[in-house]
Amino acid sequence: MKTCIQSIIISLLMVITAFPVMALERDTMRVVTTTYDITMDVTIAKEKGYFDLLGLDFDPVTVKGGTATIISAIGSGDVDGCFLASSGAFTAYSKGVKLVQVAGNGNRTFDFYVLKDSPIQSLKDFEGKKIANKPRPSGPWLSLRYDLDDQNINAEVIDVKTEDLALSALLSGQVDGAIGEATFMAMYGDKIRKVHTSTISKYLYNSCGWWVKESFAKEHPAAVKKFVDGILLARLFIHENQDEAMEILARETHMDLSEFKFKDSYDLPTFDMPTTIYKYGLEQMVAIFKQYNLFEGEVKVDDLVDPRFSIIIDTDY
Numbered sequence: 001m002k003t004c005i006q007s008i009i010i011s012l013l014m015v016i017t018a019f020p021v022m023a024l025e026r027d028t029m030r031v032v033t034t035t036y037d038i039t040m041d042v043t044i045a046k047e048k049g050y051f052d053l054l055g056l057d058f059d060p061v062t063v064k065g066g067t068a069t070i071i072s073a074i075g076s077g078d079v080d081g082c083f084l085a086s087s088g089a090f091t092a093y094s095k096g097v098k099l100v101q102v103a104g105n106g107n108r109t110f111d112f113y114v115l116k117d118s119p120i121q122s123l124k125d126f127e128g129k130k131i132a133n134k135p136r137p138s139g140p141w142l143s144l145r146y147d148l149d150d151q152n153i154n155a156e157v158i159d160v161k162t163e164d165l166a167l168s169a170l171l172s173g174q175v176d177g178a179i180g181e182a183t184f185m186a187m188y189g190d191k192i193r194k195v196h197t198s199t200i201s202k203y204l205y206n207s208c209g210w211w212v213k214e215s216f217a218k219e220h221p222a223a224v225k226k227f228v229d230g231i232l233l234a235r236l237f238i239h240e241n242q243d244e245a246m247e248i249l250a251r252e253t254h255m256d257l258s259e260f261k262f263k264d265s266y267d268l269p270t271f272d273m274p275t276t277i278y279k280y281g282l283e284q285m286v287a288i289f290k291q292y293n294l295f296e297g298e299v300k301v302d303d304l305v306d307p308r309f310s311i312i313i314d315t316d317y
Contacts, residue, residue, distance in 0.1 A: 163181045274311055
């Protein structure tokens with residue numbers, strides 16, 4: 001795998017260095033970006049100038065509002081691409097906004113925490129307990145709901161708006177367990193411990209990714225390729241420069257690294273190299289979303305994947 005990665009990077013660098021930046025044919029792409037850690041590859045590609053080196057005039061767009069606003073911007077032609085969870089892409093599909101995924105994002109898991117001295121040791125001990133979690137139809141909600149139903153466990157799930165509020169409820173003794181974020185163990189490792197990782201985390205996270213309007217991908221494949229290649233260069237940077245990447249992430253997300261009393265407990269997301277699209281994960285999420293009535297209509301996953309820019313994973317992993 002390392003040899004494969006090096007070969008790809010060397011090929012990209014040969015293209016970059018063979019021609020002056022101004023000599024490369026320029027393309028333009030407007031993309032709705034985020035400051036999530038799982039999308040820090042695009043942030044770094046922009047900051048380090050990788051898109052520019054590849055001949056892409058990359059225009060990051062920030063929108064006020066959630067998924068509905070992003071879908072509207074895509075549908076109106078104001079932007080060419082965006083980051084979306086699979087649920088957003090399915091919703092867009094049902095509304096006739098045709099998107100295709102061109103690359104996945106960083107890998108994370110949905111984790112649940114208890115106090116350090118709690119008798120809870122695993123998911124089965126959630127029976128009859130109060131668990132703070134984000135409400136339906138969020139990813140955290142589905143990640144827990146699926147596992148509870150799968151194991152026939154009856155827990156009292158308390159809706160909270162954010163992971164921080166869930167942590168506060170846990171630390172104050174209002175609940176027995178709580179959804180968490182990757183930073184929590186680094187900040188509160190002396191007070192909490194991780195007790196459960198959702199079994200569908202890999203499908204929930206791996207089905208998210210970078211999507212572009214289908215018509216844009218057809219008309220401007222060179223721009224999309226430069227976008228994905230820029231992501232790959234950024235992922236190599238993250239892999240080889242963890243500390244600097246952490247500092248960039250902290251600045252973009254207003255994360256205070258001085259609060260990390262247990263810094264070794266925090267890891268950056270892992271990023272696939274080469275870039276991948278988890279078609280199997282998308283198929284699993286379609287089935288799970290149908291199970292919980294989270295979208296209307298039919299979704300054909302083949303229509304949501306453009307195989308020209310990333311490796312397609314179409315088997316379980």
